[in-house]
Amino acid sequence: MPAEKVKNSDIKKYLLGLSDGDGEIIEESLLVDDEFYENFLSVEEELIQEYVDDELTSEEKKQFESHFLISEERFQKVKFAQSLRKHIDQKETTRKAETTKSETQKSKSINFFSNFFSSPIPLAVSLLVVVALMWGIFSYFGSNSLSPLEKEFAELNKGDFNDVGKYANLSRLNLISGVTRGSNGFGKLSKKNLTNKVLFRLALPTKTESERDFKIELLKTQKIIFMQNRIRVYKNEGGEELRFFLPTDLLKKGEYQIKAMDNSKQDEEIIYSFLIE
Amino acid sequence: MxxxxxxxxxxxxxxxxxxxxxxxxxxxxxxxxxxxxxxxxxxxxxxxxxxxxxxxxxxxxxxxxxxxxxxxxxxxxxxxxxxxxxxxxxxxKPVEKELPFHLKKEILDQDELEQRDECLTKCLKKLPKDENDLIINYYKGEKRKKIENRQKIMEDLDLTPQNLRIRAYRIRTKLQKCLIKCLG
Missing domain, CATH: 1.10.1740 (Rna Polymerase Sigma Factor; Chain: A)
Structure with missing residues (x-):
């Protein structure tokens, strides 16, 4: 039988003294074939590890102890195999314990949330917290998302303008819809005489009893340069009007239009015109 | 003669x-x-x-x-x-039957066990990472699990069973030499 046909199981039997006649081939190959020799040694190591791992049959185990384990070198190899097994098992046990611990903690977290949300009170509290957080975030980012001009407008218009007499010293424009340039009553202001803010009073053509507010758009040469929602309606002697301040920086020389839209009637536009000269 | x-x-x-x-x-x-x-x-x-x-x-x-x-x-x-x-x-020749080594040796005491493990840990750390991983995974698990582990190593490294055994043997030999040196 050529060396290449010698199976590892044959080598194992040979080492255990259970060989049935292939011994000479193995021994010759051991001496002359380096590759076979290295394989032989690997099978020997495997055999030792199998003994340590208690994977040998009872006959193999008996032969291992009586026939194979007869040298100090082999005994040292067994001790090495035992150490290696112990070390690897300990390492594996530690790894498994860590995995289990991690999974247990994960499971505990899941159970906590599961129990927490299965009860109505914690659920309601959680929802309130979420809503409060969302409101906070919205408020924060909402206020911060305003442009500098919008912020300035908000600052100028945060008060109550019922008593317009208080603003007698400030630039003002009283506008009536439909009045065009060249007509009587066309509103105009001189740029050089403007105060830092201008009070706009826009007369509303219709009067309603219900509460309402308006959206306005400031246009120059047909382009919207500023818009604002929720412009408050004030009562006056003849009816109603919109009152608001615009920052003077917004008003350059030129002709402007203001479109006012009742927020409850989006399709109606009231147009006011004025000139800064 | x-x-x-x-x-x-x-x-x-x-x-x-x-x-x-x-x-x-x-x-x-x-x-x-x-x-x-x-x-x-x-x-x-x-x-x-x-x-x-x-x-x-x-x-x-x-x-x-x-x-x-x-x-x-x-x-x-x-x-x-x-x-x-x-x-x-x-x-x-009449040969006096000697007792197998393992029967003559005393059981390893705790100190020796710990010393061996300490040395083995050091020796494993000295191995290149791929060799360390291979030897640990090669001997990890029992029976079926061990076979599955070895199958996976063979697939990952594209090795035949023979080549894997030889490679494990070489690493093991390196470890044994290191252990003997460490134990003095």
Whole structure:
């Protein structure tokens, strides 16, 4: 039988003294074939590890102890195999314990949330917290998302303008819809005489009893340069009007239009015109 | 047997030269033959395998003056032929049956176990990462799990079972040498 046909199981039997006649081939190959020799040694190591791992049959185990384990070198190899097994098992046990611990903690977290949300009170509290957080975030980012001009407008218009007499010293424009340039009553202001803010009073053509507010758009040469929602309606002697301040920086020389839209009637536009000269 | 012939520097040098013209390679071949003969004697159940291997080499060395001119073939096989005779003679002698080593040795005490484990940890750390991973994964698990682990290593590294076993053996040998050194 050529060396290449010698199976590892044959080598194992040979080492255990259970060989049935292939011994000479193995021994010759051991001496002359380096590759076979290295394989032989690997099978020997495997055999030792199998003994340590208690994977040998009872006959193999008996032969291992009586026939194979007869040298100090082999005994040292067994001790090495035992150490290696112990070390690897300990390492594996530690790894498994860590995995289990991690999974247990994960499971505990899941159970906590599961129990927490299965009860109505914690659920309601959680929802309130979420809503409060969302409101906070919205408020924060909402206020911060305003442009500098919008912020300035908000600052100028945060008060109550019922008593317009208080603003007698400030630039003002009283506008009536439909009045065009060249007509009587066309509103105009001189740029050089403007105060830092201008009070706009826009007369509303219709009067309603219900509460309402308006959206306005400031246009120059047909382009919207500023818009604002929720412009408050004030009562006056003849009816109603919109009152608001615009920052003077917004008003350059030129002709402007203001479109006012009742927020409850989006399709109606009231147009006011004025000139800064 | 060449009973009257002594082993001297001359016939020992001839034996080395017979093994290989290169003196260094001849020395390696000599060591290799000695170790392998020892393996054979141990495999045949001889407790005094090393002595029998030395006896075999001595007998061949004594024949060198004749052999060097007459023997045609692989010198290693000549050693083997002589080893078989040495073994036959050995089996005819009454041998006191020795107890297997593991029965004579005391159980490792806790200190030795810990020392060995400490050394093994150090030795494993000295291995390159791929070798460390391979040896740990190779011996990890029991029975079916161990087979599955090895199957996975073979797939990952594209190795045959034989190549994997040899690779594990080489790493294991490296570890054993390191352990022996560490234990002093």
């Amino acid at each position: 060449d009973k009257g012939v002594e082993i001297n520097q001359s016939n020992f040098s001839k034996m080395l030269e017979w093994l290989d013209d290169d003196l260094e390679k001849a020395g390696q071949a000599y060591e290799s033959i000695r170790i392998r003969l020892t393996k054979i004697f141990y495999a045949r159940g001889c407790h005094t395998a090393e002595e029998l291997a030395d006896e075999t080499i001595d007998r061949v060395t004594k024949k060198m003056d004749k052999l060097i001119h007459t023997y045609k073939g692989n010198p290693k096989l000549y050693f083997y032929g002589v080893a078989k005779n040495v073994f036959l003679e050995h089996t005819r």
